[in-house]
Amino acid sequence: MNSEIIAVGSELLLGQIANTNGQFLSQQLAPLGINVYYHTVVGDNKLRLQEAIKQAKKRANLIIITGGLGPTKDDLTKETVAELLNCSLVYHEPSMEQIESFFKNSKRPMTENNKKQALVINTATVLNNDNGMAPGMAIYHEGVHYMLLPGPPKELKPMFINYGQAYLIANLHEQAVIHSRVLRFFGIGEAKLEEVLIDLIEFQSNPTIAPLAGDGEVMLRLTAKHNDKAKALLLLDELEAKIQTRVGKFLYGYDDTSLMKELVNRLLAKKLTIASAESLTGGMFSQELTDFSGVSEVFSSGVVSYSNEMKEKILSVSKNTLAEYGAVSSECAIEMAQGVKKLCETDIGISFTGVAGPNQHEGKNVGTIYIGVALPNGESKSFSLNLSGTRWQIRERTVKFGCYYLLKEL
Incomplete structure (x- = not known):
C-alpha cells in the first residue's frame, strides 16, 4: 500500500503552524508496512484541493487528508471529496448527538453551522472523534482508500490510533510490516561514513x-x-x-537519544557527580544538562567564568598559566576542570574554553577549542578542536564534543 498525505489549511502555507500531523502519520504508517511517498499541503480552496486529490490518485492507493472538517465555510474537505467520488453527505446521528450534548453541557448556544460537523460521506466507515466534534471517515472507491481526519492534533492522533489503524490493518493487501532502527554516530562526518559503508549502501535491498x-x-x-x-x-x-x-567506535546510541541524554544516563548508572566550568559556551552545557529530569542526582553546579579574573578567583587557574599559555589553551582547560571539581566537590569536572568568533583571541583563530576533564581517578585530560561555522554552531558543537569525550572516558 502506497500512501500520500494531504494537509489542508491556508495557515500551514502561511507558516502560522507547522504540519506536525504529517510527521505523526508517517511515523504511524511505517510500522504497518505502508509506504509514504508524498506529503502535500494545500490551502482552503476547493479547486486546488480537487487537483491535489486527482494527482494523489495517480500515485497512491491510500490518500489521507487532514483538516477541513470543521463548521466554517472554509472547512470544505468532505464536501470536495464527496463531489469527486460522486457521493452524498448524510448526518451521522451519533456524532450529532455528541455535538448537541457538548453544547448542552457547556451551557452554550449551538449555532446552526455546527451541525455541519456531523455530516459524513454516505459510503464511509465513520471514525469516532472522542476528543472533539467532527468525526473522521474512511472510504474505499475505485481501488483507492481515502481517510479523512480532523486537523487539531489532539483530535487526529487518538482518532488514528484508536480507529484509523484498525481500518488500515483490516484492509492491508500484505501483512509485511516495517521495522526501523536508527544508529547515531558522532566524531565522523557524513561523507566519511558513507565512504566506509558505500558497498553496503549501494547493494542494499x-x-x-x-x-x-x-x-x-x-x-x-x-x-x-x-x-x-x-x-x-x-x-x-x-x-x-x-x-x-567498520565504524562502531563512533556509535553512541540508538533512535531518539542524544549525546547529552546518554551522558546523563551514564552518570546516573555509575552514580557519578559532575560540575562544569564554561568560558566560550557561556552555560550552554549546564543548560542542556538540566533539561533532563533526575539530573539533580548527578549535577552539582556550573560556573560561567568568562574573564581571566574569574578563572583565577573562582576556579583557581594559575596566574602563571594564563600569562604563559593564555586562557585559550590546554593548560587552562585542565586547570578549569580541576578547579571546578575541587570547588564543587564532585567526581568529575569538565571545562570549555576557546574562540567562538567572530574575531581572533590571544592570537588564536576562530574555532580553536579546548575541553578539559578531571576524572574520578584523579587523572586530567584535555582535548583540542578546530571547528568551523557560526559563533552559535561552534558553541553548540563544542558542547556535543564535551559530551562525546566524557562518554568515551566513562
Missing part, C-alpha cells in the same frame, strides 16, 4: 540503509520489511553487526 545528517551528528536508519517481527529484527541485527565492525 532488505534491510535498507538511509544516511541522515543533522546538528553535527550522523545517523543511519536501518529498515527491514518482514511479516515476522523476530526475523525482521534479526535482519537488522545482522546488518548492524557489519556496520559496527
Whole structure:
C-alpha cells in the first residue's frame, strides 16, 4: 500500500503552524508496512484541493487528508471529496448527538453551522472523534482508500490510533510490516561514513540503509520489511553487526537519544557527580544538562567564568598559566576542570574554553577549542578542536564534543 498525505489549511502555507500531523502519520504508517511517498499541503480552496486529490490518485492507493472538517465555510474537505467520488453527505446521528450534548453541557448556544460537523460521506466507515466534534471517515472507491481526519492534533492522533489503524490493518493487501532502527554516530562526518559503508549502501535491498545528517551528528536508519517481527529484527541485527565492525567506535546510541541524554544516563548508572566550568559556551552545557529530569542526582553546579579574573578567583587557574599559555589553551582547560571539581566537590569536572568568533583571541583563530576533564581517578585530560561555522554552531558543537569525550572516558 502506497500512501500520500494531504494537509489542508491556508495557515500551514502561511507558516502560522507547522504540519506536525504529517510527521505523526508517517511515523504511524511505517510500522504497518505502508509506504509514504508524498506529503502535500494545500490551502482552503476547493479547486486546488480537487487537483491535489486527482494527482494523489495517480500515485497512491491510500490518500489521507487532514483538516477541513470543521463548521466554517472554509472547512470544505468532505464536501470536495464527496463531489469527486460522486457521493452524498448524510448526518451521522451519533456524532450529532455528541455535538448537541457538548453544547448542552457547556451551557452554550449551538449555532446552526455546527451541525455541519456531523455530516459524513454516505459510503464511509465513520471514525469516532472522542476528543472533539467532527468525526473522521474512511472510504474505499475505485481501488483507492481515502481517510479523512480532523486537523487539531489532539483530535487526529487518538482518532488514528484508536480507529484509523484498525481500518488500515483490516484492509492491508500484505501483512509485511516495517521495522526501523536508527544508529547515531558522532566524531565522523557524513561523507566519511558513507565512504566506509558505500558497498553496503549501494547493494542494499532488505534491510535498507538511509544516511541522515543533522546538528553535527550522523545517523543511519536501518529498515527491514518482514511479516515476522523476530526475523525482521534479526535482519537488522545482522546488518548492524557489519556496520559496527567498520565504524562502531563512533556509535553512541540508538533512535531518539542524544549525546547529552546518554551522558546523563551514564552518570546516573555509575552514580557519578559532575560540575562544569564554561568560558566560550557561556552555560550552554549546564543548560542542556538540566533539561533532563533526575539530573539533580548527578549535577552539582556550573560556573560561567568568562574573564581571566574569574578563572583565577573562582576556579583557581594559575596566574602563571594564563600569562604563559593564555586562557585559550590546554593548560587552562585542565586547570578549569580541576578547579571546578575541587570547588564543587564532585567526581568529575569538565571545562570549555576557546574562540567562538567572530574575531581572533590571544592570537588564536576562530574555532580553536579546548575541553578539559578531571576524572574520578584523579587523572586530567584535555582535548583540542578546530571547528568551523557560526559563533552559535561552534558553541553548540563544542558542547556535543564535551559530551562525546566524557562518554568515551566513562
